[in-house]
Amino acid sequence: MEKYAIEGTPKTPTISFDIQGGLLEIKGRSIPENSIEFYKPLVDALDKYSSASQPTTTVNIQLEYFNTSSSKCILDVFKKLEAIHKGGSAVTINWHYEEDDEDMLEAGEDYQAIINIPFKMVQVAE
Amino acid sequence: MIDAFNIYDKMDKNNILLSFKGDITSELLTSILQIMENKMDNMQEEPKTKKKVYNVLVECLQNLYHHMDDATNFNGDKNRSAIFMISKHEGSYNIITGNYILNENIHGLKTRLDEVNSLNKDQLKDYYKSVLNNGEMSLKGGGGLGMIDIARKTGEKLEYDFLEIDNKVSFFTLIIKVTQTQLI
Numbered sequence: 001m002e003k004y005a006i007e008g009t010p011k012t013p014t015i016s017f018d019i020q021g022g023l024l025e026i027k028g029r030s031i032p033e034n035s036i037e038f039y040k041p042l043v044d045a046l047d048k049y050s051s052a053s054q055p056t057t058t059v060n061i062q063l064e065y066f067n068t069s070s071s072k073c074i075l076d077v078f079k080k081l082e083a084i085h086k087g088g089s090a091v092t093i094n095w096h097y098e099e100d101d102e103d104m105l106e107a108g109e110d111y112q113a114i115i116n117i118p119f120k121m122v123q124v125a126e
Numbered sequence: 127m128i129d130a131f132n133i134y135d136k137m138d139k140n141n142i143l144l145s146f147k148g149d150i151t152s153e154l155l156t157s158i159l160q161i162m163e164n165k166m167d168n169m170q171e172e173p174k175t176k177k178k179v180y181n182v183l184v185e186c187l188q189n190l191y192h193h194m195d196d197a198t199n200f201n202g203d204k205n206r207s208a209i210f211m212i213s214k215h216e217g218s219y220n221i222i223t224g225n226y227i228l229n230e231n232i233h234g235l236k237t238r239l240d241e242v243n244s245l246n247k248d249q250l251k252d253y254y255k256s257v258l259n260n261g262e263m264s265l266k267g268g269g270g271l272g273m274i275d276i277a278r279k280t281g282e283k284l285e286y287d288f289l290e291i292d293n294k295v296s297f298f299t300l301i302i303k304v305t306q307t308q309l310i
Contacts, residue, residue, distance in 0.1 A: 010156060031159075031184050033152050033191055065177070067184050068271035075258060100174055103181070103279055110251070114259050126173060 004045045012038055013063060017045055022054030022089065024081075030066040030074070039073035046080040053089035057081070062096035062124070063104070071107070078115045085117045096122045145211040150190045159183060162212065169214075174307040179219050181279055182302055183212070185272045186223050193225060219304045227298040232288050235298070242273050243283045250278045280304050 008014035013028035024046075032038045059081060066074065078093070085091040093115075095108035105121060112119040137145060143165060146158065162183060166176045190208045208225035227235065245253060254274045277284060285301040 010160070031188075033155070033188060065180060065184065067181075067188060068275045069188065071258060071271060071275075098173075101177060103177065106251070110255050110258065114255060 004042070006041075015042060017042070017049075019045075019049055020054070022057040023060075024057070025060045025062075026074075026077075027060075027062045029064050030070040032067075032070070035067070035069040035073045039070075039077065043073075043076055043080060046077065046084070050080065050084045050087060053084050053087065055089060057084060057089045057091045059091065059093045060096065061093065061108075064098075066107075075111065075114065078111055078117070082115050082117055091117045092120060093117055094120045094122050096124050098126050099123055100126065140211075141213045141215055143212050143214050145209070147209045148207050150187065150194050150208055150210070152191070155184075155187045155191060158187060158210070172307045175219075175304070178279055178307075179212075179221070179304050182221055182276050182304055185276050186210070186221050186300070186302060189272050190223050190225055193227075217306050219306070221302045221304065222299065224297060224299045226291070226295050227288070229290070229294060229296055232296060232298075236286075236288070238270065238273060239284050239286055242277045245277070247278070247281065250274060254278060276302055 003019065004015070004017040006012070006015040008028040011029060011032045013026050013030045015024075015026050017024045030038075061074075081091050081093070093111075095111070097104035097108060108119065108121055144158065144161060146154070148154075159180070163176075163180065166179065171179075187210065190210065194206055194208065208223065210224075211220075211222040213220045213222070242250070242253075254271065257271055257274060273284060280302060282303045282305070285303070287299045289297040289299070291297055
């Protein structure tokens with residue numbers, strides 16, 4: 001498996017994980033009722049990736065909305081990435097937020113405070 | 127005969143934009159969110175306010191969705207029903223939910239709501255992070271973050287009421303106020 005991709009829906013984000021390129025992108029809305037079920041395949045894919053990771057791993061998160069049920073799963077994803085970072089792949093998380101969306105910026109800062117990986121806060125135009 | 131005008135008049139006087147009573151399904155949530163997004167677009171609502179209302183709607187509706195089963199088990203399908211309303215006032219939106227709750231569960235919920243209401247902005251941020259990082263993820267997902275998130279994003283106290291129906295159940299009402307962002 002070299003690429004892992006999931007099409008977005010009104011309640012779930014588009015996910016693309018280019019394993020050879022070391023690039024993970026999560027974009028859109030993450031408001032499913034059952035987030036654990038939705039995020040499990042990605043967590044499993046990261047588990048596999050951790051044993052054969054690239055020298056650098058770039059993570060782009062660009063969410064418009066996410067619910068509290070997703071927030072736990074996103075933390076799980078970040079914890080996997082933290083382990084990958086410790087395991088020798090330099091991970092960077094680019095947390096995108098729309099101009100004026102202080103709540104989304106704060107959410108990124110919350111993760112930054114918990115997870116030991118370099119975060120970049122990236123402002124995007126509305 | 128049903129007095130439709132009476133219901134209409136009450137909704138009109140309370141500035142109800144949208145109201146629903148019945149079983150809360152996943153498809154229904156998708157539709158309500160879509161309708162409210164369109165309504166706010168048509169009213170040319172500020173993006174900031176739109177986002178806050180949308181976020182609070184998601185949490186409130188998913189709370190209802192995840193707790194629909196709680197009151198079903200003891201009294202049949204009659205109670206597998208909830209009410210949801212959103213009203214628009216001068217400078218704010220109100221999101222109102224109502225559902226049955228077992229009397230024995232009131233104490234736990236009330237304690238949680240009062241705890242959230244007792245915290246200021248910074249305390250809510252710390253509380254959120256600690257529950258996010260240490261809290262148990264329930265099978266239903268939320269893990270107790272919903273109310274903290276709502277209080278954080280709205281900056282308002284959670285208004286609630288428990289109306290005792292009989293010795294088994296009460297009706298739980300939750301009112302969330304979302305203040306409109308002022309253009310400066």
